[in-house]
Amino acid sequence: xxxxxHRFWLSAIYAVIGAVLLVGAFLLLYPIRHTEDFGTxxxxxxxxxxxxxxxxVIVLQPLVLFFSRNAVRWRNRLDYTDVIRRVSRSSEQVDxxxxxxGLLENSHEPRFxxxxxxxxDRGVHFRIMLTDPSCPDAAERAHQVAPxxxxxxxxxxxxxxxAFIRELSPLHRQLFEVRISSVGPAHALYRxxxxxxxxxxxxxxxxxxxxxxxxxxxxxxxLALEAFDARWNGTGLLAIADHYRMPLRFSAGEKSADHxxxxxxxxxxxxxxxxxxALPYAFHPEHRVSRPGDGAARYVLEEPPDxxxxxxxxxxxxxxxxxxxxxxxxxxxxxxxxxx
Numbered sequence: 001x002x003x004x005x006h007r008f009w010l011s012a013i014y015a016v017i018g019a020v021l022l023v024g025a026f027l028l029l030y031p032i033r034h035t036e037d038f039g040t041x042x043x044x045x046x047x048x049x050x051x052x053x054x055x056x057v058i059v060l061q062p063l064v065l066f067f068s069r070n071a072v073r074w075r076n077r078l079d080y081t082d083v084i085r086r087v088s089r090s091s092e093q094v095d096x097x098x099x100x101x102g103l104l105e106n107s108h109e110p111r112f113x114x115x116x117x118x119x120x121d122r123g124v125h126f127r128i129m130l131t132d133p134s135c136p137d138a139a140e141r142a143h144q145v146a147p148x149x150x151x152x153x154x155x156x157x158x159x160x161x162x163a164f165i166r167e168l169s170p171l172h173r174q175l176f177e178v179r180i181s182s183v184g185p186a187h188a189l190y191r192x193x194x195x196x197x198x199x200x201x202x203x204x205x206x207x208x209x210x211x212x213x214x215x216x217x218x219x220x221x222x223l224a225l226e227a228f229d230a231r232w233n234g235t236g237l238l239a240i241a242d243h244y245r246m247p248l249r250f251s252a253g254e255k256s257a258d259h260x261x262x263x264x265x266x267x268x269x270x271x272x273x274x275x276x277x278a279l280p281y282a283f284h285p286e287h288r289v290s291r292p293g294d295g296a297a298r299y300v301l302e303e304p305p306d307x308x309x310x311x312x313x314x315x316x317x318x319x320x321x322x323x324x325x326x327x328x329x330x331x332x333x334x335x336x337x338x339x340x
Contacts, residue, residue: 073212073213073214074210074211074212074213075197075210075211075213076210076211077207077208077209077210077211078102078188078190078197078199078206078207078208078211080102080103080108080112080207081108083103083190083192083197084103084108084111084112084115085115086192086193086195087112087115087116087119087192088115088118088119090119090122090124090192090193091122091124091193092124092125092193093124093125093127093191093192093193094116094119094124094125094126094127094191094192094193095126095127095128095189095190095191095225095228096126096127096128096129096189096190096191097129097185097187097188097189097228097231098129098130098131098185098188098189098206099130099131099137099138099141099150099154099184099185100130100131100150100153100154100156100157101128101130101157102205102207104156104157104160104161105153105156109160113164116164116176120168120172120175120176123175124175125175125177126175126176126177127177127179127228127232128161128176128177128178128179129178129179129180129181129185129228129231129232129237130154130157130158130161130178130179130180130181131154131180131181131182131183131184131185132154132180132181132182132238132243132319133151133154133155133158133318133319134264134265134315134316134318134319135181135182135183135184137182137183137184138150138151138154138184138318139151139318140184141184141201144201144202144203144204145203145204145205148205151318152321155318155319155320155321158180158240158243158244161178161240162240162241162244164176165178165240178239178240179232179237179238179239180237180238180239180240180243181231181236181237182236182265183231183236185231186227187199187200187201187206187224188200188201188206188207189224189228191216191221191225191228193216194215194216194217195213195215195216196213196214196215196216196221196224196225197211197212197213198211198212198214198224199211199212244262245260245261245262245263246260246261246262246263246270246272246291247259247260247291247292248260248261248272248278248289248290248291248331249289249290249291249292250278250281250282250287250288250289251281251287251288251289251290252280252281252284252286252287252288253284253286255281257278257281259277259278261273261274261277261278262316262319262320264312264315264316264319264328265315266308266311266312266315269330269331270330270331271304271312271315271316271328271329271330271331272301272328272329272331273316273323273326273327273328274301274327274329275325275326275327276325279327282301282327282329287300287301288300288334289301289331297333298333298334299331299332299333299334300332300334301329301330301331301332302329302330302332303329303330304328304329304330309328312328313326313328316328
């Protein structure tokens with residue numbers, strides 16, 4: 001049933017209840033209409049009831065609504081089982097904003113993804129925003145929670161979501177959106193329909209610290225959701241496919257080939273791993289590289305200087321895991337190339 005149909009039936013119920021109350025009042029008062037001072041007593045009763053209604057509507061109801069809108073329930077930690085249960089009953093929207101979420105770790109992943117599949121069948125929209133494990137904010141968070149390997153958990157989250165998305169139907173992929181951010185969140189956020197739980201980052205996992213549970217339609221919930229929406233619609237976010245691979249077209253002489261290469265970004269420059277697929281082209285003296293959708297721009301690949309080699313390798317390991325065979329080259333725009 002849609003929202004309009006729900007409102008119609010609710011209005012009909014209110015109308016029926018009002019009619020029943022009027023008929024009941026008439027049946028109770030009609031037999032005693034000839035009682036002494038009946039009119040006076042009736043007017044006093046109606047006046048008193050109208051005054052009560054005015055006080056309730058103007059004073060008491062706004063206070064009750066205000067406190068209910070801004071009610072905060074404190075919990076010592078996040079209950080993942082409760083979150084999964086809420087997802088399994090969700091009807092509209094689920095939002096998650098974390099560096100990584102424990103819902104995708106081994107102890108919770110099967111039940112969480114099963115709840116997600118059922119929710120997608122009901123048309124629930126998911127927005128999940130996680131952190132790029134190779135960005136500075138991810139490194140800072142990993143330092144805070146050490147010895148826990150936070151970077152490995154971030155990589156695991158992204159990998160499992162990538163595999164999950166690949167299994168979805170085209171319709172469900174439109175409902176299940178995941179974006180990877182190069183900037184970490186200000187606070188952890190879980191939202192299921194009109195329920196929201198959020199916590200602050202400290203030197204341990206957020207899920208193991210105090211949580212605030214608030215209504216999304218309250219002042220606090222709306223403020224937190226506004227911050228989420230601003231980041232979700234901001235710049236610098238990537239879909240998982242764009243986070244993992246960079247499509248490049250290589251040419252050397254009369255030969256050309258397309259490759260999707262793993263990459264990292266350091267100081268605004270893109271470094272790609274050409275091993276093993278693109279090695280024959282990358283070191284050809286006459287090679288040229290272009291990026292689909294990048295107009296007439298042309299690039300070449302150059303080896304990193306010694307002072308940045310280790311840093312690029314560290315970023316690559318953070319994003320993809322250790323890879324001793326990675327051959328990292330910098331994507332350099334050729335002189336005179338432009339975006340025609």
